[in-house]
Amino acid sequence: MSGETIFTNARVVTETEVFDGTVVLRGPAIVAVERGRSRLAAALDLEGDLLIPGLVDVHTDNLEKHMMPRPGVRWSARAALLAHDAQVASAGVTTVLDALCVGEVEHADQREQMFREGVAELRALAPRGLLRAEHLLHLRCELSVATMQESFEPVADDPLVRMVSLMDHTPGAGQFADVERYVKRNARTLGMTEAEARAYVARRRETRDRVRDANRDAILARLAGRPIALASHDDRTEDEVAAWHASGVRISEFPVSLVAAEAAKRHGMAVVAGGPNIVRGGSHSGNVAAADLVARGLVDVFASDYIPSSMLASALLLHDRHGIALPRAIATISAEPARMVGLDDRGRIAPGLRADLVQVHLADGHPLVRQVWREGRRIA
The missing domain is CATH 2.30.40.10 (Urease, subunit C, domain 1)
Incomplete structure (x- = not known):
């Protein structure tokens, strides 16, 4: 026919x-x-x-990587989006939620500019059919940044937004709970002496204590009643998970401890793990290994995080190394993430x-x- x-x-x-x-x-x-x-x-x-099925990636920082391929080196936002689009499509990703950071910790990060330009290019290219995959937005709201709400407002009602994660990357919290490790690993990256890095950490923590709760409450109120998937990020303790669940959050993204992942499941929250974690055999930040979460039946979805090809590789590892039936393994990168963000047609x-x-x-x-x-x- x-x-x-x-x-x-x-x-x-x-x-x-x-x-x-x-x-x-x-x-x-x-x-x-x-x-x-x-x-x-x-x-x-x-x-x-x-x-x-075509893969559904609910969290990738890959667009930001293309926009800043080296620290401090900026690339054309349009060229970066087209290259990112080709890369995700070649990895089998047909729907991608580009995870853009809302809230610039330091001006040198240039993330505010990348955020604005990334959104503008998505709005310009997607309606013209110039992108291979379907691109939607995952807004990574950095709660520790004083200007986060100001950055969030212009995109709060954009129909491209399908997911919002509430993050806190302050040294001493979440992924960076070990302050000493953070200082020693990042002093050189930040172009600081260790003493300067400790002063930087103190400033970050002071700002976080001042603005975090107000930022969290504002975002939750702004999104109340809307069909947008809400996720916590880098959960470490049972108390953190319980608090997020009580506030209406139903996804725990990249929990950094076994305790947090177990708590999320007890509360009926979906757990997202990073493909690179299981493919590499562990967390690059020294946190819980995704394989350990899988062994306890705690992972619902794998996202690429920062390597698009890791999604398919992670699903096959579930099947080959962890004895998970292939349909269930493939569902962690297709059916389950689609359901998570309300895309029931794929x-x-x-x-x-x-x-x-x-x-x-x-x-x-x-x-x-x-x-x-x-x-x-x-x-x-």
């Missing part, structure tokens, strides 16, 4: 099973998922490769859903993304 695309001879990964089959698309949607091989001459032979291979699909060849156990389709159109 005219307008149909047929993929056959594929190992189709649905949300519940894996089978040799055929998937039929009509325009942007999946219209049939069948067992067995199509005999139609027009069917595209996928040569026994996996056919999985993330699964089923009739009536968006034709976001990825052909994956396993080369000695390593995933090779061969082709990617978004809404039935090939993008990589």
